[in-house]
Amino acid sequence: MTVLSVNVNKIAVLRNSRGGDEPNVVAAAKACLDAGAHGITVHPRPDARHIRSDDVYALSELTRERGVEFNLEGNPFAPARAGYPGFLTLCQQVRPAQATLVPDSDAQLTSDHGFDFVRDANALRPLVDALKSIGCRVSLFADAHTEAGRLGINHAAAVGADRVELYTGPYAEAFAAGSGRAMAAQFAEAARRAGDAGLGINAGHDLSQANLGFFLQQVPGVLEVSIGHALIGEAIYQGIDATIDSYLRILSR
Ligand SMILES: CC(=O)[C@@H](O)[C@H](O)COP(=O)(O)O
Numbered sequence: 027m028t029v030l031s032v033n034v035n036k037i038a039v040l041r042n043s044r045g046g047d048e049p050n051v052v053a054a055a056k057a058c059l060d061a062g063a064h065g066i067t068v069h070p071r072p073d074a075r076h077i078r079s080d081d082v083y084a085l086s087e088l089t090r091e092r093g094v095e096f097n098l099e100g101n102p103f104a105p106a107r108a109g110y111p112g113f114l115t116l117c118q119q120v121r122p123a124q125a126t127l128v129p130d131s132d133a134q135l136t137s138d139h140g141f142d143f144v145r146d147a148n149a150l151r152p153l154v155d156a157l158k159s160i161g162c163r164v165s166l167f168a169d170a171h172t173e174a175g176r177l178g179i180n181h182a183a184a185v186g187a188d189r190v191e192l193y194t195g196p197y198a199e200a201f202a203a204g205s206g207r208a209m210a211a212q213f214a215e216a217a218r219r220a221g222d223a224g225l226g227i228n229a230g231h232d233l234s235q236a237n238l239g240f241f242l243q244q245v246p247g248v249l250e251v252s253i254g255h256a257l258i259g260e261a262i263y264q265g266i267d268a269t270i271d272s273y274l275r276i277l278s279r
Pocket residue numbers: 033035036068069071099128135136137167230231254
């Protein structure tokens with residue numbers, strides 16, 4: 027069955043909007059795990075717009091105590107700055123079960139593309155080695171909606187990654203516009219390439235209760251989905267327990 031890792035970035039967005047400690051990120055993560063989520067994801071941004079390093083340390087403790095996967099996402103090329111020690115250092119400090127490398131910048135509203143593996147292969151290789159040497163599974167954010175992205179997946183295997191995370195933003199957009207089937211076929215091809223190259227397959231970005239089931243039906247073999255934005259929004263209407271339960275039902279179909 028596909029594993030559900032809940033991304034709690036959005037809890038930190040709310041918390042930071044008032045400067046206090048509510049809603050509490052660790053309490054929210056506990057609620058997600060109590061409801062049956064399999065793991066927790068965060069994507070601390072160097073500008074600390076939501077998750078901060080102290081959240082990463084606290085969530086690392088929680089997930090270790092609970093024996094569940096902690097998936098830490100970030101750009102390994104972004105320089106350290108006050109309050110953000112850099113992605114590799116953060117991983118060395120907390121040793122997450124999975125490190126997901128994402129090529130984003132401060133200027134981006136959110137993650138919106140995967141790596142250019144041909145261009146970035148030499149820079150990625152030592153980082154992947156360093157992360158694996160501290161026991162992290164390494165996943166690389168990858169485009170499936172472009173031919174270059176799909177062809178580049180073989181290079182992700184060549185730099186030593188364990189998995190790719192297929193960037194599902196374009197799928198979510200196509201699904202909403204009624205053209206999900208054609209787009210999902212491109213993701214299925216990317217997944218097949220990843221599988222042939224010996225890579226495990228994760229998926230994430232803008233997945234929701236509306237579009238997840240069809241995605242998993244069309245793209246076999248997805249090991250993990252990380253979902254935050256839609257899930258936290260849905261929980262406002264449905265409550266966290268019912269929302270997680272709905273996702274678990276979709277995953278077990
Ligand atoms: C890699 C990815 O798709 C997620 O981490 C997503 O980018 C969430 O990040 P934000 O919550 O900062 O939008």
